Amino acid sequence: MPIPRSPEPIVATGPLSDEVYLRLGEAIKTEVLRPGERIRDVEVAAWLGVSRTPVREALWRLAQIGLVETSPSRFTRVTEVDADTQEQTLEFTGYQAGIAMHMAVARMTDAELARAVDLVDAVIAASDADDDERLYAESRSLYQHVSVCTRNNVFGVMMREAGLGVERNLRGARPVLGAIPERRKNYEELRAALVERDADRAERVVRRQHRLA
Template sequence: MVDSQLQESLGPLAAGTVLSDRVFETVSDAIVSGRIPGGQQVSDKSIAEALGISRTPVREALQRLAWLGLVEVSPNRYTRVTEVTDEMVSSTLEYTGMQAGMALQLAMRRMDDAALQEAVAMLDRMIAASDADDADDLMLAARMFVGFLTRESGNRLFATVMHESSLLVARNLRQSSTLIGTATFRGECYRQMRAAMLIRDADAAELWFRRQHGVGAGALSV
């Protein structure tokens, strides 16, 4: 019997050619968005029935989700969506700061002038959201900024890793209204980073971006 609630939470199967990838995209989206909440048990059987497919591609998708940390598996007992803890939020913010700094460093080596100006415009939106203490808009603007930098990094391996981890990052920070430091502290970091970007000083820009996240040289405890 099909679990109608799970079927509704999953929605339609994502588009694509490889079935296990389509299942992965479908289930991960439901988890990241919160439609399937932390702590909820799932199974290859229930998901397969809800999507109207065989269990094999579902098992493959669940293995990827377990590797990412979106689900946890206890053999012969359960498979369930992991719950977000305060420690996970803290670790995610630290990881994001380190990776964002690397994305900025790589992108600044390769961006042309037009791309650099586009990146600065995205940073300006972050500055406006930070000055207004708007956590939701700042998070959205920051995700757009780092996503753009990742695409401009010119490093396929780095971009692949960032894409995979972005699901866990988005889920872990989805309900977090955490703003690192004060508006004054963030504003100084962002504006110093902006100035460094405009003169193409990648090292200084990376240092200020990581400092804003509370990691790396010159980081402040917040």
């Protein structure tokens, strides 16, 4: 593992392994640590200025979400992302987005609902502009808001834990499903479902958008 430039010093407000997990996950997601690259806990510990124990804990967690793979007493390395992994990640995100939308629609305050509608409008504008990067960013903002509005702490923890893996697996593969008119139709139906607080309809629309209907 070539040691990247020195990071900002870790100032942990919780378990040290959480911060190490985030730092390593970000390095993998942004390909500072590239697919196939070996990771040695002693080098990571020196890089981050921590002991090996929180590094080992962080690497174990990263292995659970598929960002690294280990062979006991042999190696730990960054995993490769193939077409099957991307396809499975897209399927996972589609189902989870639908579930989150269903939970959130019935639980949003009026102010949160208004915010969600504004975020859908931003998604529509990005889609109409045929700006893939902006569409991805606006969609991500929408579902971050929706996730908070589920009021389900278990769901929130699971999605935060999986988030690094999802973002890394979809890096460079952000498919825009459908032509502009089809996307607009689906987003407008989602907007209507939100306004009507129709959780079932909102979930169906999200699944349809992800080709899961």
